[in-house]
Amino acid sequence: MPFPKLSKKRAIEYLETLLARYDKGWEKFEAQVPGGGRAWYEDVTLAMERIYGGNSREYASFSRLFSGPPWGKDLSKVFFFLRGRIEDIAYWEDDAAAETGEIPPKVQSKIPNPQPSTDSVPSNGDKGQRVFVVHGRDERLRSGVFTFLRSVGLQPLEFGEARQLTGKPMPYVGEILEAAFRYAQAVVVLLTPDDEAKLRSDLVGADDPIFEKELSGQPRPNVLFEAGMALVTHPDETVLVQFGNVRPFSDVAGRHILHMNNSVVKRQDLAQRLEAARCLVNIKGTDWHTSGDLMPPDVSASSNTVLSPAKPMQDLLTVTAMRQLKNSSLAKYPSFGVDSAMTLVPCPYPDRGWKLSDPQVDLRTTTAQFVFPKDQQEQYLAYKAENYEAKKFVDDRNLLMLTKTPRVFTDAPTLILEVKEVLFSKVLFFREVLLRTVPDLWGNTLDDLMSGKPISFPHGMSMQMVVGTRDGQVLITERSHTTEWYGGHWSCSMEENLSVKDFAHRPQGAEPVRNWAKRALDEEFGLREGDYSVENVRILSVFVESNPDADVLNICLCAVVLLEMESEALSARLRSKPRKDHEFSDFRLVSYEEMFGELIQPTRKYHPTSRYRMALALVQREGQASFAQRF
Missing domain, CATH: 3.40.50.10140 (Toll/interleukin-1 receptor homology (TIR) domain)
Incomplete structure (x- = not known):
């Protein structure tokens, strides 16, 4: 005798009732109720028979999930199977008349029996x-x-x-x-x-x-x-x-x-x-x-x-060739790195990245300003007065610095960035005076940073973004020789500091990050929404730019964007459209294969973090296991 047919809504409720009893494994079931794991599995078996029929494809597929006694296996397989069935049932035709039937008492639900299989x-x-x-x-x-x-x-x-x-x-x-x-x-x-x-x-x-x-x-x-x-x-x-x-x-x-x-x-x-x-x-x-x-x-x-x-960057850390790409001054730290860039916080899902939306990203600012300790404050004021005209401190501006290392987990993946204002002159004083004169300051500061202690050194937080086109090309730009740092070096694809004006309409949340990314693409390349979707801008990591020889210690975001335009259209735009920023003098569009080659054996002089960005962009595109295997 066939079981009474059930509506789509109640069939889904039936399976969701079983899912609600699932608790990550049969051992926990057994701890709560002796025989609980086995009973749950048997209830699911009965559900498959009553929904689809004992001779159905779905019933057979469920039975094949285990080759031995199922209650001693990983019940997460059953969990994923049920989620898939619920998604399938969601596409059934509605049948308002199918509202009768009963389910076994041990399922402990008022939901009636599900429908039989169809032929x-x-x-x-x-x-x-x-x-x-x-x-x-x-x-x-x-x-x-x-x-x-x-x-x-x-x-x-x-x-x-x-x-x-x-x-x-x-x-x-x-x-x-x-x-x-x-x-x-x-x-x-x-x-x-x-x-x-x-x-x-x-x-x-x-x-x-x-x-x-x-x-x-x-x-x-x-x-x-x-x-x-x-x-x-x-x-x-x-x-x-x-x-x-x-x-x-x-x-x-x-x-x-x-x-x-x-x-x-x-x-x-x-x-x-x-x-x-x-x-x-x-x-x-x-x-x-x-x-x-x-x-x-x-x-x-x-x-x-x-x-x-969700095992961020671990596959890459097992590849000896990848470890050799990192600057020797960073070798003692276990984080993934290339050249003078090293991951501080990886995205738990490196092939997705963080979207610039709530609640995935939360950028928070305060009214506090960075202040040096008293003994260093006097040195700073003297440095600023001495270099007031030479360093153009008449236009001294506020940057924003990160105040604590974000804590991110696979089950709590929101990227929270807490920042405060810092004067550009203080960042320069730290780099040009303190890092050069205070013994072991660079190493001690980096040790504190990598161990998760509060961030106490002044820096300007930068978004360093890889720009890709719809036809699989990546933009690299040659920095203008007139820029203050790394003139004549090639970037993949650009760098832009966080600005106070990015918080103009909202002091926290994802909106300031979106403003930051949109401003960077507009000022650097003349790109507006429509040329890209903000959905396709992703943050791949928070990383440290660290080079003791150049007195550099910064914290940056590695980001990537996939444009809605192809490489030919982007080339035409960059050649013809006036830009607000003139930090690059030339550009090239390279394939991902060419970029992989540049990562292994560079043919150009690159900005110190460009190859790190290349690596993360390739991981996002290919998946970290496939990328690691290529090495």
Whole structure:
């Protein structure tokens, strides 16, 4: 006897009730109620049967999550599976009449029984909106891809649903593919490292690559088989998307696989490939920039564990070649660095960055002014009087300095920046007098800073931004020889100090940071909103610019922006449009591959922090695991 059908609303409530009981693992369930973890798993099993039916694809997929007794495993897999089902049910047609039925008493809810499985594939939407997805066991990524595809106006479907379209109980894969392509416009294949494999030791040759000798991740066999068949029959409508490091297979040799991560650039790349396959993609707005978790899994084959996707910069710190890029004066500090720049606070999600919106970023200022201790104040006043005309202190202006190191965690990711005003003359006095005359001041100040103590040295906080174009080019600029610092050096792409006027309308929150970024792009390059979206401006880190030989000690933000214009249009703009600022005299647009080459072996004389910015921009674009692997 079929179970009573349930409305979309109540089916979602049913699963959310089960999710509300989830508490990060069966051990905690057992601590609260003996047998609680197993009971929760069994309740979810019953829910799958009552919503979809015991012979349904969803019930079978849930059963395959575990190869052994499930209550001794990681229940987070079940959590992600349920979240994915809720997202799928949200796209059901509403049925106001389906309001009857009861659920088992042990679920402890007034929500009635869910609907049975259906025997037909959803038929709403244009063919150009439908996309079949071939995937393995990684439920988090399957759910993330489905969410992303919906955010760009597409209707994702499980590849298994195409079997129903053949009308046969045991069709060949070729028949399933033909049915799928009659119904949908494209197939997206998710290549995830679900299995581990290597060549048998007695078959390994001396010249075989490392992945043949050691365990490495590879997709499930059904994914490889279906991907190969799809490429043979419909190569122009098949999109291969790889997450993390996956063993290569011969069927895709020479084909351009999309190496996916959470960055806007990679999301845009996937959308463009689907457009090329004639899917009706809609990328208006910005929801698609963050919809769905597309972070590749970080899999350690030796321990057979999947590490947290939020592990900022740790992959880079394990690469010896990357450590060698850092200035020797900074070698004792464990933070990631390049040349004289070193990370103070990394974004927990380096392939996304902090958006310039509440609550991701909060910039706060006070009315307090930086004041030297009494013994240094007299020295400062004498220095200012002596250099009043030579240093143009008649125009002495207020900068803003950071007062404490932000504390950021994966579960509390808001970047809070607390600043106060400091006179430019005080910053110069610290650099030109105190750093040169006070023994060990530079090292002691840096030690205090890296250990999280309150920030007590005067500096001007700077936003150092990498500017990229829609067609994959990056702007680098040659600093004018008339500038006070680093004349003739190349920047990637610009630097701009925080100003008091950025707080004109609001003393705290994300708005001052947005004002800062917009002012910088306008003054340096004549770019206004419309040339870029503020949504595409991201902060990647708070970092230290530290060079004892040049008496430099600053705190800066590393930022990146993806313009809405292509490189040719940007070049024309920079050549023709009068700029408010004239800090650069020449410019170039380079590809990301060229930028990677400049990071490894520079051919130009760069601003001391430019290569650090290059590295973080490449991490944001490629993902830190892929970037680290290239070294």
